[in-house]
Amino acid sequence: MNIEDELRGALDVSAPPPTTTLDVVMKRGRRRVFAHRAGAMLGVAVVVVGIGIGAATLNQAAPPPRQADRPDAGPATVQHALTWPRVDTPPQKPYGTWSPASTAPPPAGRPVLPMPRCSIGQPKWAMKVYLGSVQLDDGFVQKWIGTVREQLPEVRVSELSPRSDKSAFLEYAVDLTDSGGTGSVRLVAGRFAGTPLEYADDNLWTSGDCDPPYRTTLPDGTIVQLHSVRAAEPFQTLLQVMEVFRPDGLMLRLELANYGSKDLRPAAQEGYWERIGPGRVNLPLTEEQFSRLGPAIAGVA
């Protein structure tokens, strides 16, 4: 066998039928042409206006510059119900804006969320036991579900969602339902070998955040870190991650999602699931509601 010959046949593989049509490509292409032309015209207008404003204000004192290492907290009128501060570190620069793939767009009528996208950082510290490899005993899982119900009396919390015995990834999920529909929260656990602060810092950007995450430290040294909401494929899935780093080396990762168990079905490959439903339009919990779960689960034995 010749490896180069194998490569030469790499295009002659069985393939699923293409889903892209000429119509879609030409529509997107025309929008792109229009955007380029509009952008060029806008650029000229901005330069002209900028020169005018610059000339008018040339002799006025400039306002004090904003501190570069402080993230913009937004307009003063925005109120954050969550009281945890963000980690004091510069934000990441977005490389683009979320747009759904044509093969799995959000359902008709659901607006596309132009969320900024930032690089997903790679952790530098290895986990002692990888996330999803720690088997939590039934007692722990039931206590966790009880904690979720206790902390979120306003939300209907299901029993533990079914999981495949064939899956090597150990996760525990419950559906969360309110008048807006059903979403879910999933719990996975891992073990780390350093301090909570080292691993919390190491995971600042591993969820693709642009702004630094919110963080709180509990009296026993546990660090709870709440990341920003991000959009993902398919159907413009919404996800938000919260991490709990306990001093005993247990890391718990909670992921809030806008889809529930009814939006999943077992995939052809045993142990895997595939998405069949788009889920609800928003996450089932506000940041403040979700943040209640972190400190509460930290205390579960």
Next chain:
Amino acid sequence: MRRDEEFSEFFTSRFDWARRTAYALCGDWSEAEELAQNAFVKAYAKWPGIRRETAEGYVRTIVTRLFLDSRRRGRGREHPVADLPEHGVGGGFSDPDARLNAALQQVAPKQRAALVLRFVHDLSIEQTAAELGCSAGNVKSQTARGLATLREAYGEPVNSESA
């Protein structure tokens, strides 16, 4: 409109080819479709300035660069271990197509791009360098390292033209 007619003909004849090229690079049909579609959208926007005889190379360059950009930006790491897989998984390793694809995915993205351009598309070192935007020497080293990784990933001894 003549522009649309020409583009339509080009799309009909070369979209599947671009999609298969993208699949050789990324190993995922869903992403390959997205890469190919984005490349053709860009080609449509620039179509009046593209000569018909170079259009194929233009699209291939866009596909390759979009793929490399996505890897630099971390798309390949976007769903690490904590997410459920959200689309189907390819065939088993008894399928030779799947086996080659799985082995290619073990090769680093830029080395993989060099292998695909050099051997799948049979481009010269200089043509490959132009498409990747790097030097000929860099293409040689990326190709050699890519082939070594690919052989190892295949898991059994294979002959090589360059061995």
